[in-house]
Amino acid sequence: MKIGIDIDGVLTDEQRYVLDYGSAFFTQRNIPYQIHDDIYDSKDIFEVSEDEYNAFWKEHIFDYSRNINIRPFAAEIIKKLIEENYEIYIITSRSYTTYENENKEKMQNIVTEWLERNDIQYNDIIFSREKDKICRELNIDVMIEDKPENINIISKDIPVICFNEEYNKVCTGEKIYRAYSWYDIYSKIKEIENKNKIVIFDWGGVIESHKEGEYNIFTADIDMMRRLNVDVNKIDVIEEYTNCDNDKNGICIGCQSKKEECEAWFERVKKKFNLQCNLKEFAKVYDEEKGKVVYYKDVIETAKKLKKYCKIGMLSNLMFLDKERLNRQVNLKEFDYVWLSFELNCQKPDDKIYEIVEKDCEIKPSNILFIDDSSDNIETAKKRGWNTCLASGYELDKIKNSIDKFLK
Numbered sequence: 001m002k003i004g005i006d007i008d009g010v011l012t013d014e015q016r017y018v019l020d021y022g023s024a025f026f027t028q029r030n031i032p033y034q035i036h037d038d039i040y041d042s043k044d045i046f047e048v049s050e051d052e053y054n055a056f057w058k059e060h061i062f063d064y065s066r067n068i069n070i071r072p073f074a075a076e077i078i079k080k081l082i083e084e085n086y087e088i089y090i091i092t093s094r095s096y097t098t099y100e101n102e103n104k105e106k107m108q109n110i111v112t113e114w115l116e117r118n119d120i121q122y123n124d125i126i127f128s129r130e131k132d133k134i135c136r137e138l139n140i141d142v143m144i145e146d147k148p149e150n151i152n153i154i155s156k157d158i159p160v161i162c163f164n165e166e167y168n169k170v171c172t173g174e175k176i177y178r179a180y181s182w183y184d185i186y187s188k189i190k191e192i193e194n195k196n197k198i199v200i201f202d203w204g205g206v207i208e209s210h211k212e213g214e215y216n217i218f219t220a221d222i223d224m225m226r227r228l229n230v231d232v233n234k235i236d237v238i239e240e241y242t243n244c245d246n247d248k249n250g251i252c253i254g255c256q257s258k259k260e261e262c263e264a265w266f267e268r269v270k271k272k273f274n275l276q277c278n279l280k281e282f283a284k285v286y287d288e289e290k291g292k293v294v295y296y297k298d299v300i301e302t303a304k305k306l307k308k309y310c311k312i313g314m315l316s317n318l319m320f321l322d323k324e325r326l327n328r329q330v331n332l333k334e335f336d337y338v339w340l341s342f343e344l345n346c347q348k349p350d351d352k353i354y355e356i357v358e359k360d361c362e363i364k365p366s367n368i369l370f371i372d373d374s375s376d377n378i379e380t381a382k383k384r385g386w387n388t389c390l391a392s393g394y395e396l397d398k399i400k401n402s403i404d405k406f407l408k
């Protein structure tokens, strides 16, 4: 992740300097002034003339540039970010440095010497007034700024961390994050980064019970068939109804999404089990029995609470008869993404469905955490570089720990 950092007002408390040294400058020269600390660097801070304000800066700019203190913890946080593999770009429009003039090189040297003296590590430094353009050229992911004009322009493209000052209180927006200190900047960077992350939950086994001893999906299958007057003893017989003739092509449960496909699937099941009902009646019994299966509300709660920090998704091998029940139990709209095999015409652990997930959410593998109770499903995800957690829904602590680690 590439982070752009402004100097004045971000690495330094420029406004404090202007108020202290400005009021001294105008008092000593008997220039009347009124202070407005909600104004960004201009004559209006003091209600003085342009010439008077420029005279103040002309006298102080080199003193400020050489001697201004760095804000507490700035160097420590930047060092920590570099250790965590973030790239740091200092982007500044400090006076004299961005256009041809006799002080250009002198000021640029003062800036780099000041950075070195204050132990600021960085990948590169850019002197420019067109910060939005620089951010685009360098593919900056987050910019840290204090100047209202810059904050507003840059935040049209990328998230901006606004270093809180009276003069930028007006800056608000979806991509503007207000920070009050350097440690706060660190936590905002993490918050922004997590928004590009996703935690994906499997359904069966993770939300809905597969556990022996509980009313699980397999007991529901047996009860369903018994209600339909099918004589069943063995679970694996039950599992067969989910398969279809496309099985040999690598597609079975969940390949039916079109009406004709659903009907054709039911005809096969009907024949196989010698059912005496129609699809509508079957669907009713199916829904009633599956609706009794234990599902882990605390896992759903955990997922929904994550929405503040990252995106959430569901990736499950399910068929058309399942969707209504899912919606009733979790409200799928609350998930940023729902990938169900029957709607995608492929299923886990086929590589294809994982590829669809990556393309859909446009999130890189290392920013995905996938929670599933099947080791086969987990293996494919691992091979693609996803973070994984092999767990069942009753292992909530294991799930929570893997999420905490993933979001740091």
Ligand SMILES: [Mg+2]
Residues within 6 Å of the ligand: 006, 007, 008, 009, 010, 145, 146, 147
């Ligand atoms: Mg600034």
